Amino acid sequence: AIMSVDASFLLNTEKDPTLVLQCFEAAAETGFPLGVEKMSDWGYALYLNGQKEEAFRLWDSLDRFHPEGVLELQYRRYERFRLEGETEKALSLLEESALKQDSIIRIQASEAVSRAQRDYQEAVAEGERITAARERERKRAAWIVGLLVAVLLVVCCFIIWQEGHS
Numbered sequence: 001a002i003m004s005v006d007a008s009f010l011l012n013t014e015k016d017p018t019l020v021l022q023c024f025e026a027a028a029e030t031g032f033p034l035g036v037e038k039m040s041d042w043g044y045a046l047y048l049n050g051q052k053e054e055a056f057r058l059w060d061s062l063d064r065f066h067p068e069g070v071l072e073l074q075y076r077r078y079e080r081f082r083l084e085g086e087t088e089k090a091l092s093l094l095e096e097s098a099l100k101q102d103s104i105i106r107i108q109a110s111e112a113v114s115r116a117q118r119d120y121q122e123a124v125a126e127g128e129r130i131t132a133a134r135e136r137e138r139k140r141a142a143w144i145v146g147l148l149v150a151v152l153l154v155v156c157c158f159i160i161w162q163e164g165h166s
Contacts, residue, residue, distance in 0.1 A: 017048040036062055040076045047083065056080065074100070 024042040027034060034042065039062050046055035059076050074097040081090035 017045045020045040021049055043076060044079065047080070 021042075024034070024038070024045060027038075039058065043055040043058040043062075046052075046058060059080065074093055078090050078093040078097065081087070081093060
């Protein structure tokens, strides 16, 4: 049941945040692994249930224990400020989040371009190795054919010379 609990579920006015909280608490008691997103949703359920301080403490603790979820946490902080009517703080977090996402996208794009360049250079180098190997094989084959023709000419000349002296 906990897998289906998310922010869209919580935002549905027909749902009771108390039931959602019971779901999260039961999951935590049984040791069900709750990632940063689910923990963040748990905080949101606390907030909707009027337990603002508990929600804020949970969200703040996620920052220490789940640093990989920074963008999710910033979104929840934005939600906190927006819900509390602190629009300037909310806007500031939204702008900071947009800058971080932009930075992450730039880094990922840069890494993708670097990988593509590396793959291209490796493909070009492999193509050059294959071309060089083919050229060596062609020269070797030409040398062998030339050697066979020379041996054949020597044999023919020897046979003709023997025919002329007999």
